[in-house]
Amino acid sequence: xxxxSPAPPPIANHPPLRLHVPEPRFRPGEEASFxxxxxxxxxxxxxxxxxxxxxxxxxxxxxxxxxLDDEGRAVGPWHPHLEPERLRRMLRAMxxxxxxxxxxxxxxxxxxxxxxxxxxxxxxxxxGAAFALAGDxxxxxxxxxxxxxxxxxxxxxxxxxxxxxxxxxxxxxxxxPIMYSAKDASFFSISGNLATQFPQAVGWAxxxxxxxxxxxxxxxxxxxxxxxxxxxxxxxxxxxxxAPVILxxxxxxxxxxxxxxxAGAEETTFAARGIGYGIASxxxxxxxxxxxxxxxxxAADRARTNHGPTLIELFTYRAEGHSTSDDPGAYRSAQxxxxxxxxxxxxxxxxxxxxxxxxxxxxxAAMDSELAAQVRADQKAAEANGILGxxxxxxxxxxxEGVFEEMPWHLREQRQAMLDEQKAAGL
Amino acid sequence: MSDHQSVLAQAQAPDLAEMTMIGAxxxxxxxxxxxxxxxxxxxxxxxxxxGVFRATAGLQKRYGTHRVFDTPITECGIIGVAIGMxxxxxxxxxxxQFADYIYPALDQLVSEAAxxxxxxxxxxxxxxxxxxxxxxxxxxxxxHSQSPEGIFTHCSGIKxxxxxxxxxxxxxxxxxxxxxxPVLFFEPKRxxxxxxxxxxxxxxxxWSGHPSAQVPTGYYRIPLGSAAVWREGMDVTxxxxxxxxxxxxxxxxxxxxxxxxxxxxxxxxxxxxxAITRSVAKTxxxxxxxxxxxxxxxxxxxSALVQERCFLHLEAPVTRVTGFDTPYPYSLEWAYFPxxxxxxQALRAIxxx
Ligand SMILES: Cc1ncc(C[n+]2csc(CCOP(=O)(O)OP(=O)(O)O)c2C)c(N)n1
Numbered sequence: 178x179x180x181x182s183p184a185p186p187p188i189a190n191h192p193p194l195r196l197h198v199p200e201p202r203f204r205p206g207e208e209a210s211f212x213x214x215x216x217x218x219x220x221x222x223x224x225x226x227x228x229x230x231x232x233x234x235x236x237x238x239x240x241x242x243x244x245l246d247d248e249g250r251a252v253g254p255w256h257p258h259l260e261p262e263r264l265r266r267m268l269r270a271m272x273x274x275x276x277x278x279x280x281x282x283x284x285x286x287x288x289x290x291x292x293x294x295x296x297x298x299x300x301x302x303x304x305g306a307a308f309a310l311a312g313d314x315x316x317x318x319x320x321x322x323x324x325x326x327x328x329x330x331x332x333x334x335x336x337x338x339x340x341x342x343x344x345x346x347x348x349x350x351x352x353x354p355i356m357y358s359a360k361d362a363s364f365f366s367i368s369g370n371l372a373t374q375f376p377q378a379v380g381w382a383x384x385x386x387x388x389x390x391x392x393x394x395x396x397x398x399x400x401x402x403x404x405x406x407x408x409x410x411x412x413x414x415x416x417x418x419x420a421p422v423i424l425x426x427x428x429x430x431x432x433x434x435x436x437x438x439x440a441g442a443e444e445t446t447f448a449a450r451g452i453g454y455g456i457a458s459x460x461x462x463x464x465x466x467x468x469x470x471x472x473x474x475x476a477a478d479r480a481r482t483n484h485g486p487t488l489i490e491l492f493t494y495r496a497e498g499h500s501t502s503d504d505p506g507a508y509r510s511a512q513x514x515x516x517x518x519x520x521x522x523x524x525x526x527x528x529x530x531x532x533x534x535x536x537x538x539x540x541x542a543a544m545d546s547e548l549a550a551q552v553r554a555d556q557k558a559a560e561a562n563g564i565l566g567x568x569x570x571x572x573x574x575x576x577x578e579g580v581f582e583e584m585p586w587h588l589r590e591q592r593q594a595m596l597d598e599q600k601a602a603g604l
Numbered sequence: 605m606s607d608h609q610s611v612l613a614q615a616q617a618p619d620l621a622e623m624t625m626i627g628a629x630x631x632x633x634x635x636x637x638x639x640x641x642x643x644x645x646x647x648x649x650x651x652x653x654x655g656v657f658r659a660t661a662g663l664q665k666r667y668g669t670h671r672v673f674d675t676p677i678t679e680c681g682i683i684g685v686a687i688g689m690x691x692x693x694x695x696x697x698x699x700x701q702f703a704d705y706i707y708p709a710l711d712q713l714v715s716e717a718a719x720x721x722x723x724x725x726x727x728x729x730x731x732x733x734x735x736x737x738x739x740x741x742x743x744x745x746x747x748h749s750q751s752p753e754g755i756f757t758h759c760s761g762i763k764x765x766x767x768x769x770x771x772x773x774x775x776x777x778x779x780x781x782x783x784x785x786p787v788l789f790f791e792p793k794r795x796x797x798x799x800x801x802x803x804x805x806x807x808x809x810x811w812s813g814h815p816s817a818q819v820p821t822g823y824y825r826i827p828l829g830s831a832a833v834w835r836e837g838m839d840v841t842x843x844x845x846x847x848x849x850x851x852x853x854x855x856x857x858x859x860x861x862x863x864x865x866x867x868x869x870x871x872x873x874x875x876x877x878x879a880i881t882r883s884v885a886k887t888x889x890x891x892x893x894x895x896x897x898x899x900x901x902x903x904x905x906x907s908a909l910v911q912e913r914c915f916l917h918l919e920a921p922v923t924r925v926t927g928f929d930t931p932y933p934y935s936l937e938w939a940y941f942p943x944x945x946x947x948x949q950a951l952r953a954i955x956x957x
Pocket of ligand 1: 321369370371398399400401402403427429431432433495499648677679701705708
């Protein structure tokens with residue numbers, strides 16, 4: 178065969194190609210400082226009109242919407258002006274989430290369940306949003322938004338029953354701990370497979386729009402998960418159909434042991450992912466619950482008035498290990514969490530409330546011990562229904578229910594075989 | 605175990621070390637990275653951290669970030685990129701963190717890796733080895749427990765390998781990496797740190813002292829497509845692989861009165877059909893055991909093959925012991941798992957026929 182390709186261009190004096198492989202700035206044992214991080218002053222970022230075209234505020238994908246300043250004052254155009262009672266409820270929801278995480282983490286260490294994931298330091302990402310959404314807006318969370326369920330007043334005992342896979346588990350012992358589902362709280366079933374919830378949230382929102390409903394959808398994933406194809410499919414559909422959906426990327430800097438550079442953070446922000454799709458995009462201080470609230474409220478208003486989707490990057494830090502299965506000391510500097518420049522979301526809201534004269538240290542301490550007592554009482558009640566692998570559990574036949582709406586013959590046969598097997602084993 | 609002994613005998617003075625299955629896999633990667641500079645190891649958390657199961661521990665430090673590197677979290681991307689690197693001339697060994705997360709990569713595996721040689725008439729190939737932990741027994745729920753091998757054995761063009769011991773894991777992984785076709789290398793995660801006999805209520809065992817944990821530190825291969833006779837016997841042939849080899853062997857040993865021939869298939873595609881037919885012709889009975897769901901599983905293929913090729917020798921129906929046709933039920937794991945009781949019951953039924 179003869180080649181039709183044109184003659185190659187003259188060889189230029191190029192250096193050899195080089196492969197770039199990202200490296201995080203700090204590794205275990207190293208000093209970690211975030212001094213170089215560009216953190217705009219609270220209140221310095223403008224707030225676009227609800228109906229503004231996404232192209233008019235692309236700069237908001239490269240900055241940080243912040244409301245609470247270093248002294249805990251709420252400032253600037255995104256200040257949501259919430260009444261103190263609402264602020265106290267937000268504080269309480271964050272504190273409850275933290276206590277719950279702490280006690281369930283310990284339950285795993287005590288062998289009462291096989292797995293747990295904390296949201297330490299990221300509570301505002303869920304709770305700020307939950308307070309800004311309507312209670313019947315549909316949320317499609319990842320595994321780290323337990324705060325949504327808690328903010329919506331869901332039963333702590335019910336969550337624990339799921340974690341223990343016990344006799345009282347509404348999800349019938351079938352799902353890994355913390356993969357909750359709570360339709361009555363408009364909370365979609367959590368999947369273990371990353372980013373699958375993103376296009377699903379868009380689809381729910383499209384359906385709501387197609388039916389002339391008023392409810393919108395919101396979804397969350399980690400920055401690492403934005404690499405999955407599902408994230409990009411979701412952005413395309415959201416943009417094409419102007420779906421009434423809020424796409425949240427919780428950038429907590431780490432995806433298990435991979436720093437955000439492996440999801441593309443060396444070159445741009447995660448909020449900027451939205452720009453290429455023509456989606457309104459905001460980058461928000463994720464440890465500032467008022468900023469999270471305000472950005473979510475703005476995005477929700479936009480969606481509700483048929484101005485389409487918003488992508489929100491919540492810039493935060495995963496202050497603990499990925500889950501009970503890893504030791505973060507093996508891959509990152511322990512100083513990072515300590516030196517994280519955006520502080521602790523609970524401490525920041527507390528400082529704000531104290532500054533308003535609406536809160537004090539004594540009330541805070543009293544709240545903490547009251548919540549701890551409440552969660553411990555819930556734990557005791559949940560454990561009366563069993564813990565994983567010991568004593569009370571779901572009836573074994575439950576395994577065969579719910580594969581289909583109606584059980585086909587082969588599953589009925591297998592169920593009987595399982596029961597015979599248990600009998601033969603003397604169980 | 606026969607080639608274990610023969611390799612040990614052949615090698616002049618093989619440097620042996622006791623290894624867990626994780627250690628053996630790490631050693632295979634180490635050997636191949638050292639031997640062939642086209643080999644690259646990639647995947648989520650495999651670099652600095654060394655993998656969530658530690659299979660790649662220390663490799664990045666030894667071979668640098670161009671040979672052993674973390675990837676973005678996109679399984680479709682990982683396999684697609686591995687195919688592209690393979691087209692360039694590298695020999696990628698991508699890891700999918702859990703077999704349960706291989707589905708986003710299905711298109712790249714099934715429509716691309718498996719088809720490249722065929723559709724380009726051999727111009728392009730995909731010499732990639734996809735490692736992935738699979739199987740249950742760790743209370744991992746439905747997304748850390750699945751056994752999806754049957755999906756891949758069903759699509760022409762991908763080899764599927766499943767080791768049951770540290771010794772086999774290393775020799776098979778080296779052979780898989782050297783193979784010019786795409787290979788799925790499923791690692792039974794419940795065996796990573798010790799053999800598991802299906803008795804979840806007994807203390808955990810480790811590989812220490814196990815004969816197959818004696819692994820040569822250097823290079824050796826176990827050819828793909830060769831099964832291993834785990835135990836010779838006259839009464840019944842048991843076909844199994846991965847974790848189930850140990851569960852079966854222990855169930856047979858505990859029964860005491862069953863002279864079973866246990867065959868560890870080691871490679872599902874290409875299958876060692878001669879080892880199977882030879883054995884069934886001898887015993888006249890066949891039990892197939894896998895942890896994967898039943899319907900359309902690899903056991904169905906095995907059953908059809910035995911029926912087609914050994915019909916006149918059969919004295920009892922070919923029987924399957926498998927996981928049930930449900931998602932892996934988190935808290936009910938041990939009622940789901942095809943353990944010793946299910947195996948015993950099936951053996952009694954076959955032998956009574
Ligand atoms: C499809 C898929 N691939 C891989 C995994 C394994 N995995 C679980 S969590 C995780 C890291 C996710 O990081 P990120 O999206 O940043 O969320 P974060 O955990 O930080 O909240 C990985 C790789 C998975 N669950 N699903």
